Amino acid sequence: MTARADGDDTGGTASGDGPAAAGAAAADAAVREAGRLLFARPWRFVLGVPSLGLLPPADDPEIAFAGRSNVGKSSLINALTNRRDLARTSNTPGRTQELNWFRPEDSDVRLTLVDMPGYGYAEAPKERVDAWTRLVFGYLRGRVTLKRVYLLIDGRHGVKANDGEVMDLLDKAAVSYQIVLTKADKPKKGGLEAVVAATEAAVAKRPAAYPGVIATSSETGLGIDVLRAAIARTASE
Numbered sequence: 001m002t003a004r005a006d007g008d009d010t011g012g013t014a015s016g017d018g019p020a021a022a023g024a025a026a027a028d029a030a031v032r033e034a035g036r037l038l039f040a041r042p043w044r045f046v047l048g049v050p051s052l053g054l055l056p057p058a059d060d061p062e063i064a065f066a067g068r069s070n071v072g073k074s075s076l077i078n079a080l081t082n083r084r085d086l087a088r089t090s091n092t093p094g095r096t097q098e099l100n101w102f103r104p105e106d107s108d109v110r111l112t113l114v115d116m117p118g119y120g121y122a123e124a125p126k127e128r129v130d131a132w133t134r135l136v137f138g139y140l141r142g143r144v145t146l147k148r149v150y151l152l153i154d155g156r157h158g159v160k161a162n163d164g165e166v167m168d169l170l171d172k173a174a175v176s177y178q179i180v181l182t183k184a185d186k187p188k189k190g191g192l193e194a195v196v197a198a199t200e201a202a203v204a205k206r207p208a209a210y211p212g213v214i215a216t217s218s219e220t221g222l223g224i225d226v227l228r229a230a231i232a233r234t235a236s237e
């Protein structure tokens with residue numbers, strides 16, 4: 001693997017010459033291969049959880065995806081898993097109100113992806129927002145097996161106020177999270193770099209934020225391999 005996708009900042013850098021750089025490049029290639037293999041197997045939907053009382057026992061490591069409604073979360077999960085319809089995509093924001101569990105089929109890999117219901121849908125009634133808050137905040141605060149949250153931010157707009165509220169919660173609960181920009185194909189030339197820089201600055205001082213912003217596009221595939229590698233690395237930590 002020679003090319004690095006834009007926004008690749010998942011840990012190691014492989015610039016420079018000499019044995020150290022060659023070692024870093026080999027490690028980078030290995031983790032990308034681990035990411036590719038992890039998502040080359042079929043993934044399946046296991047469980048939808050509408051309330052905290054119905055959470056499954058905390059056993060296998062979990063990695064969760066959170067973000068505003070319409071941020072492109074379902075599209076991203078489908079792109080990661082090479083599936084058209086594993087997570088439902090829709091133009092109806094705020095529809096899904098369950099935590100959805102996905103696992104690799106026939107696998108010795110003990111990892112669960114958790115798709116969290118989107119937030120920030122302006123027209124959502126108060127009871128719905130309250131139910132969302134109870135479910136999501138309850139899960140995020142108390143889940144011992146949760147290894148990392150990938151917090152999706154729209155690559156056209158950057159961090160919004162309610163994204164900041166979710167980061168506040170994660171910082172307080174000491175839940176590790178990394179920012180993933182979605183729809184990176186959308187900004188005009190130079191616009192994506194500006195959003196990446198502004199987003200990095202917005203999380204730089206946040207205690208639970210994992211360094212580096214991963215820019216992705218479910219449309220073009222940009223950064224999907226980088227995110228797969230980041231997840232494989234997190235799963236093996």
Ligand code: GDP
Nearest residue numbers: 069070071072073074075089090183217218219
């Ligand atoms: P969710 O509500 O966060 O699950 O968002 P969806 O995955 O349903 O996507 C919301 C809308 O954004 C849909 O119209 C998608 O086609 C569109 N979308 C999602 N990802 C991308 C992307 O990477 N690029 C572009 N251009 N559009 C996207």
